Amino acid sequence: MRRVIAILTDFGSGDWYVATMKGVIAGINPDVLLVDVTHDIAPCSTIEAAFALKSCYRFFPPDTVFLTVVDPGVGTGRRPIALEAGGRLFVGPDNGVFGLVLEGESLTGCVELRQESPPESSTFHGRDVFAPAAARLSLGTKLSKLGPSVEEPVSLSLPEPERVSETELQGEVIYVDRFGNLIANIPANLVSPSGGDPNVLVLSFPRKGISISRVCRGYAELAAGEPGILLGSAGYLEVALFGSSAAREFGIEVGESFQLTLKASQKATRA
Template sequence: MTPSGIITLTTDFGVADIYVGVMKGVILSINPQARIIDLTHDIAPQDFKGAGFALAAAYSYFPAGTVHVAVIDPGVGTSRRALLIQTYSHFFVGPDNGLFSFVLHSRDVQQVIELSNPAYFLPLQSTTFHGRDVFAPVAAHLSKGVPAGRMGRPVSDPVIASVAEPRFVDQRTLQGEVIHLDRFGNIITNIHKDVLDRFAQGDNFTVTIRKKKATRLVKNYAAGRDNELFCIIGSTGLLEVSMNKKSAAEYIGAQPGDGIILQKQS
């Protein structure tokens, strides 16, 4: 795979501290021509599932050969492994803690490498900042065309977190799960438009979350009525429960992992 020279960064570091800037400095010291994209640094602390959702929603919009670095790493300094995953079109670099489950569930994986070759790390590695000492330099070397196989040894047992799938309870009931709350308070579920179409087949349906109900599917947020809880297909192709100019998540008290029930209306 020819590297694109682009490196994306996804972390739970925020932007108040120096951590993100230091990672960029390491990358540019190794590859001054690298183009670095901040995907997000506002992942909730230790929320590797939230980071996985962000990456899954975004990575395909980048050119082939892009290196995606993700650092949500509560196990830094322990025996947890550092990984490089090469697919047919992208590289993913970060901790082996389930963060990359979305890509490991796919059929696009070519190889999974445990990062074990210190020649591609900083000379000194701390036990608290592998984003700087391991992941950033590895990403920089990849962006220069260093083959993934030189970075370490292949592994066959990366950590793969369970991924909740929608479940058809019966012909009139579909069960799903909340997987993300965005900053606007939209409640994003694991039900893709294709699954919803197969379930609803043109019929109206009701969505229930924490005893609150949404009964309309609208095409845009502005179509929502005042104080109405409604459904919409968001930009990721997933079913969302939303409110117009208000936070549906706050109104409901929703959290990732909450169950949702869709029932066809009589």
């Protein structure tokens, strides 16, 4: 089976940065399969990158190399690392982008990437440091050959929802997808312990004066322009606006707080 390198960045698609990294990889391993996870992470948003990575890595084959370059600290003392967890390999800056993966997986090994000569540029380690390392790993090079061991890579966690009462939680929007769906920091087990519909009465954005009570299983259950609450494929509560963007129409961005009222008969188990 061909090895896979999955690339996730905040570089966008309008510049040459992603293509340059792919060119470097192809020069080292021309047989590797390159997959674009996304290049539309908000600039420098390590938490957004970590969430996107957490949401997809399990669906890739074992030994996939995840090349993740969201690197606001490029050119500083932050470490370039490669690590193994969950049967996959991860390459990128040691700034927390792998933190959400490591919350659910045991760290098998981690090294600080070392090179014989300094990077060509202090601003493009994606090209000069991370892409070559990912390519070498895709050829079967052992982690230990890439640099010295690292005991504890930088951690990162999603903001925790706050319990206001037995039936009320306060949370925040942690991700907005391309369709404008608002993904909240409310995992499925908090609002649907039995795996059914979320036991939500009302979700409100106080600052915006918006309250939503329609609960659904899928987007198409909603009428055109109707907002609804559902459990998304990433395993978190979402707010959607059928046929439109909830983020745009409601003027909501990542970090917006909300209040969640649950049915009294099915209280949140933990928060």
